[in-house]
Amino acid sequence: MATRILQVILGVAGLGALALGILIWTMGLNVYAIHMLFGLIVALTLLVGGILAVTTRELRIWGIVGIIYALIVPVFGVTQFGILPGGLHWLIQTAHLLVGLGAIALAGNLVTRSLALKRMGSNGAATRSQIVR
Numbered sequence: 001m002a003t004r005i006l007q008v009i010l011g012v013a014g015l016g017a018l019a020l021g022i023l024i025w026t027m028g029l030n031v032y033a034i035h036m037l038f039g040l041i042v043a044l045t046l047l048v049g050g051i052l053a054v055t056t057r058e059l060r061i062w063g064i065v066g067i068i069y070a071l072i073v074p075v076f077g078v079t080q081f082g083i084l085p086g087g088l089h090w091l092i093q094t095a096h097l098l099v100g101l102g103a104i105a106l107a108g109n110l111v112t113r114s115l116a117l118k119r120m121g122s123n124g125a126a127t128r129s130q131i132v133r
């Protein structure tokens with residue numbers, strides 16, 4: 001149940017951030033605030049996924065990666081205006097898009113796998129190793 005709720009929150013916020021980001025990019029629409037709100041929800045879901053993963057034995061390193069990544073996403077988001085302004089700014093925009101997509105993928109992955117490990121408890125070493133792979 002918790003997995004499903006987090007997946008739905010992530011799906012809605014991720015799609016919302018992506019769709020609004022593309023509208024900002026292609027049509028110059030002024031939807032920054034709501035885009036940043038969706039983006040922040042993605043980052044918070046990644047933070048939750050990272051914290052859940054850190055509390056498992058198998059995904060501890062990925063959990064640390066997730067927590068650090070969750071801090072980078074909003075910092076990069078709000079500072080990107082000023083990075084490489086001018087002709088090369090598309091590089092930063094593309095990097096921001098990729099960082100955002102990476103955050104969505106990593107959050108979904110960590111939430112699903114760490115909650116599956118927690119449901120399983122310490123039983124079934126063979127099945128646990130399948131989740132980790």
Ligand code: HEM
Pocket residue numbers: 014017018020021022024025032035036038039040041042043073074075077078080081092093094096097100101103104
């Ligand atoms: C807290 C998180 C986020 C913040 C603060 C944030 C902030 C911003 C800002 C300020 C812009 C406009 C930049 C400009 O016009 O130069 C932007 C654009 C954009 N964002 Fe985000 N964003 C966040 C998360 C995400 C996520 C998760 C995605 C998912 C794919 C995403 C995708 C995009 C895209 C495609 C654009 C248009 C291209 C660009 O300007 O980079 N953002 N974002």
